[in-house]
Amino acid sequence: MRKNLLYIEDNKEIGAWVSEDLTERGYHVIWLTSGEGAIGHMEIADLVILDIMLPGLDGFSIGQRLKKEFPKTPILLLSARSSIDDKLQGLHFADDYVTKPFHPDELAARVEVLLRRFGKISPPLIQLAHLSIHLDQNIIVDSRSNAEIILTAKQFQIFTYLLRHPNQILTKEQIYEAVWGSPYMEGDKTLMVHIRHLREKIEKNPSQPQIIETIRGIGYRVKQ
């Protein structure tokens, strides 16, 4: 099913081009040139792309209003305002901030990440090397033997957290805090131990991991 993107942008040239690009990438784009009437499209919108400098109400005001009414719809600010102050103000309510000029691939990638993060896309089946993963049913199958791989709760949480952020590097503290829900202490080896056990179960060769990639000194990444 095509996802609906509500796109608010007053610049005709940029608006037309972004709409076209995102449509080509398989989204249904509703493009408005001002914030007027935006709320009427929120019921069907899966994500909002919002410019800040708009005629009438600015993007900050519109975004805050939309977020208040529809907290479960992600908002991505797409603005030519690049100062730290603007970003901080924007990220009070918005979920991501992209500055112009941007690469369309970057915008598309961020849109996808946001949709995933908010559970708007739930891929029924992920094929990852020899693994078939049914995220919605919490089942991981080794496609070579068709045997289900049984993970502990923590291992499963770590793995799904990585899967929900495909192609993104996640730092140790990010993963630890998402899974354990408490602040990560520098030098804590718990996460490393869990990942080693996880790899023993899912990797073909745990000493040369293919699925969960270690980015030395930074974190882990799952490429899809």
Add this chain to the structure above:
Amino acid sequence: MKIRQSLLMKYLLIITGALILWPLVLPIYYIPKEFLDKEIKQKIMYLDTEKLEQMWHREASKLNGATPEKINKRLQTLKEQYSMATMFWVDADGNTKLMSPNQINIPNQWTLQDSVEFMKKSVGTGPFTIVSYIGGDSNQGFMVFQVPRSLTEPLSASAIDDMYLLVFAFLVFALFLFISWLFFSKIRRRLVQLQTAMTEAGETGIPDKVAISKIDEIGQLGQAFNHMIDELTKSRKREQEEEALRKQLIANISHDLRTPLTTIRGHAYSLQKESLSPKGEESLHLIESKVDMLSQLLDNLLSYTLLSAGKYTIKQKETDMMRLIRASLVSWYPVFEKEGFEVDVRWPEKGLVWNVDPQWFTRIIDNLFQNVVRHAKSGRYVGVHTEEKEGRNVVVIEDRGPGMNNGSHEKGAGIGLSIVSLMLKEMNLDWTIESSSSGTRIYLHEKN
């Protein structure tokens, strides 16, 4: 200000009051005594001895040829008037008459020897004595008037000895001191209040206005101060408005330049989908990279302007540096990966905590990585690690590019490094750069 409200006037009033009061201290002290003490009136009578002598001689001559009864009667009347005096008279035969009060050392029958003895005594140390012949004639006898010397002596001698007068004078003096002290302490209190009001900054960072209760010299000072505060508030407001305008202007310029850049970038991207000659592809790639550069330049320009004007909000806090740098590395890793860099990250066992603004420090790291990607591509290496140097923890960012002095095919690093320098300085951090043809090492550390 009316002259009578002035502090000067009030002070002159106090001084004048004191000057007028001082000479009146003695009279004021004695007047109540006059009324209370009848005796003093009596005492005063004996002060003027000349007058007493005249009176006695006059009385004596008036009694010329009078009978003893008449003389007795007159002396009794006089005795009533001068109650503290001793009076008697001696008749022609040398008999003492009407001695009141009775005195033992006065003979009843006078001989010539007695008279000489008596006169000798009265001239020397004895009581003050007046002797007068009755009717001015030695044959009719004489009459004597005696008062103790203590009564005829001037009062002033006794005034100095008067303890109460001293206390009274001291009290008057103390009263004057107290009034003066009250006057000056009141002035002092108001001045201190004013000083406090001038030093303590209100909500806006400017001292609040003071309340004015009296229109005197200090009140006028308060008014002048309030006027100054008004001016200050106005100029602060104006400055803020100008600052906001300038900030807005810079933000608008940056925005207005970015908008067409976005369109250029978009169309360049659309062109990629068309079939192009290799030369066309190359031009397109150049356009894209220049758009990126321009956009970063704009970003730096905006930051630099705000920073150098000191208008960048800074929120320093104790920050886990490893976590912060790691977060930056997460976003830069794909870029390094794409350019074929080796990313070498090594962390210390224990954490590293510095007091920085996380946003600012991220910006610093971004600028440094940006330079690595732009100018040190040939080295294909970026290293991030911490080490101990001269007894302090240092964050090192290292590349194996051609070095900073050897130039680079892309210019524009200047402003990025200026921003790094400014931001480090603001956060009380410092840096050193070691650059050679085999690479550049940048050391970031806390200032001592």
